[in-house]
Every structure is written in C-alpha cells, then in structure tokens.
Amino acid sequence: MTLAQPLAIPPSAETFFANHAQLRPMPEVAARLIKSFDDPNVSLRALADLIEKDPTLSARVLRLANSARFNPSHNVSTLMDAANALGLTMLRNLSMAAAISGRFPEVQGLDRRHVWRHAAITATYARILGKLVRLEADEVFVAGMMLRTGQLLMALSAPEQVAEVERLAGEPGSRYSLEQHRFGCTHAHVTASLAAHWHFPNEMVRAFTDASEPLERRPFSRMAAVLHLAEVLADAAVKGLDPVEALQQAVPELVAHMHLDLDDLRDRLLAAGDPGQDVDALLH
Structure with missing residues (x-):
C-alpha cells in the first residue's frame, strides 16, 4: 500500500499570509456553497435562495446570466x-467564481x-479535463478558478518580483519553475494555504499543494494533474498558441501519464469557445 505523503506546503508559502488580512473574508454564502458539493440532494431552489441572501453576489450572478456567453x-x-436559465451546475460554478x-x-x-480572464479559462479547461478523467467537474471548475489566487497574495508582498515572473513566463506552464526558483514556492502552494484557511475540501487543498509537480507526489492526485494541465492550456490560449501543442511541448510525461485523447480534448476546447469573454461581468 502506498502511504500518502503529508501536505508539502513550503514554509515560504506561509510567509505570504502576512498580508492575508487585506483579503475580504469569504462570505458565509460562499462557504455554504462549498459545502453543497457534498450534498447530492441539493436543489436548484435551495441554491438560488442561498445565493439571494448575498445581494452583491446575486447581482454578479445576474450580470453573468445575462452576458453574451450564456445568451x-x-x-x-x-x-x-x-437559476432556471443556467441550471444547477452552472449556477453554482458561476456563483463560486463571482465569490x-x-x-x-x-x-x-x-x-x-x-488574471481573472486567465482564471476563468483555467476553470473551464479544468472542468473539461475533469470530465475526461472522471473527476467531479464542479469541484475541478472551482479549483481552476482558485488556482492563481495564491499569486495575488504573493503580489501583495512582492509586487515587483511577481511582475517580473509574469514578464519572464513566456512559455506555457513556465510560471511554476520561475516562482519556485525565485520564492522557494509557487502560487499553487500559496493557494493551498489560502484554501485550507477558507476550509475548502481536503482533496482540493492537496490538489493545490501537488499541482506544481503532480508527477512527483504520492499518491498521485488526478485533480492536481488536471490543474497543472489546465493552467498550461490557459497560458497557451491567452498567448494565442495552440493549446494542445503547448501541452505536448510543456508536459509530455504528464499527458502520457493521464492517457489523454488529444483529438477529443482539442474538439472539446474548440466547443468551449472563449471562456474568458465575460470577465467584466465577473468583476463588476
């Protein structure tokens, strides 16, 4: 039997929490939305009633529901x-993205x-990949939306260094190694700390912890692998590169390990269109 390794969040990742007080606290409604992932009997009406308790969140969800993408x-x-227009899954996903x-x-x-356009693309691509490898698509979507939030925490403490990393990250997927070299941790490690602080599911916290180098961790986390792959795809998409070719160039071993049908993946990515087109409705 393979024993699980303890969460390998580097101490350097914890140092970025010096500025976590600048973050707005996660609202109670969002915390209850997270818990709803474990409730197979949650209803569309119950979710709508819950979201309606937060006027700011409700307004953002309505703007997203009326945006061009969902049309x-x-x-x-x-x-x-x-709720009726979006359906339960998309209602919860968009509500969590807005929160x-x-x-x-x-x-x-x-x-x-x-950053948030990239996050929306990562979340959608993570959901597509999650379906291909039989993960819970809703949880993977939220994890994809969360993935780069650690970078925002890092930028609160070290804005010039984070900006330099972004300038240097020309190749899809290169952000991880650049951050590891400069900070001794990656944005995914800091996101893991944040997710634990916000009481996200343990599986999601571990996925963030392992996302920087999913092949190096045991037991292997498919969610961590999906997050890594989704970020590479999103990097390629925002740079106007072919996402599937970017995967093959950046992480061929991980692609092989996941046994991905790249032709099927390409078709699904094309069908998704531009998942980042509604970022203005998400942010305002």
Whole structure:
C-alpha cells in the first residue's frame, strides 16, 4: 500500500499570509456553497435562495446570466430566473467564481482583468479535463478558478518580483519553475494555504499543494494533474498558441501519464469557445 505523503506546503508559502488580512473574508454564502458539493440532494431552489441572501453576489450572478456567453433567450431579472436559465451546475460554478474573484483587491504588478480572464479559462479547461478523467467537474471548475489566487497574495508582498515572473513566463506552464526558483514556492502552494484557511475540501487543498509537480507526489492526485494541465492550456490560449501543442511541448510525461485523447480534448476546447469573454461581468 502506498502511504500518502503529508501536505508539502513550503514554509515560504506561509510567509505570504502576512498580508492575508487585506483579503475580504469569504462570505458565509460562499462557504455554504462549498459545502453543497457534498450534498447530492441539493436543489436548484435551495441554491438560488442561498445565493439571494448575498445581494452583491446575486447581482454578479445576474450580470453573468445575462452576458453574451450564456445568451438566454430573454433577459433574466430574478435569481430564480437565472437559476432556471443556467441550471444547477452552472449556477453554482458561476456563483463560486463571482465569490472568489470578489475577495481580492487590485494589486500592483498584475493586471486584475488579465488574471481573472486567465482564471476563468483555467476553470473551464479544468472542468473539461475533469470530465475526461472522471473527476467531479464542479469541484475541478472551482479549483481552476482558485488556482492563481495564491499569486495575488504573493503580489501583495512582492509586487515587483511577481511582475517580473509574469514578464519572464513566456512559455506555457513556465510560471511554476520561475516562482519556485525565485520564492522557494509557487502560487499553487500559496493557494493551498489560502484554501485550507477558507476550509475548502481536503482533496482540493492537496490538489493545490501537488499541482506544481503532480508527477512527483504520492499518491498521485488526478485533480492536481488536471490543474497543472489546465493552467498550461490557459497560458497557451491567452498567448494565442495552440493549446494542445503547448501541452505536448510543456508536459509530455504528464499527458502520457493521464492517457489523454488529444483529438477529443482539442474538439472539446474548440466547443468551449472563449471562456474568458465575460470577465467584466465577473468583476463588476
């Protein structure tokens, strides 16, 4: 039997929590949304009623429901209308995306719109990959949305160094090694600390912890692998590169280990369109 390694969050990742007080606390509604992942009997009405308790979150969800990407046949004006238009899975996913993005202030050295557009793409691609490897797609979507939040925490403490890493990260997936060399940890490690602080599921915290080098950790976490792959895909997408070719060049061993059907993956990515097109509705 393979014994699980303890969570390998480097001590250097914890140092970035000196500025965690600048984050807005995770609202109670979002915390209850996280718990709903473990409830197979949760209803659309229950989720809508829960989200409606937070006026700011409700307003963001309504803007997303009326955005071009989802393009309902008519404008929705109530949260229950949005729930019916989106369905349970998308309602919860968009609500969590809005809740997470709303926790972070503008930080020096990073373009907020660019970061959250990248996060939305990562989340969608993680969901696609999750379905291919039979993971819980909703949880993987939220994890993808969360993945770079650690970088925002890092930028609160070291804005110039984080900005330099972004300038140097020309190759898809290179952010991890650049951060490890400069800081002794990666944004995924800092995100793991944040996720633990916000009481996210243990599986998700471990996935963040292992996402920098998923092949090096035991037991192997498919969610960590999906997060790493999704970030490479998102890096390629925002740079206008072929995402599948980027995967093959950046992480061929991980692609082989996951036994991905790359033709199927390419078709699914194309069908997803531009998942980052509604970032303005997410942020305002």
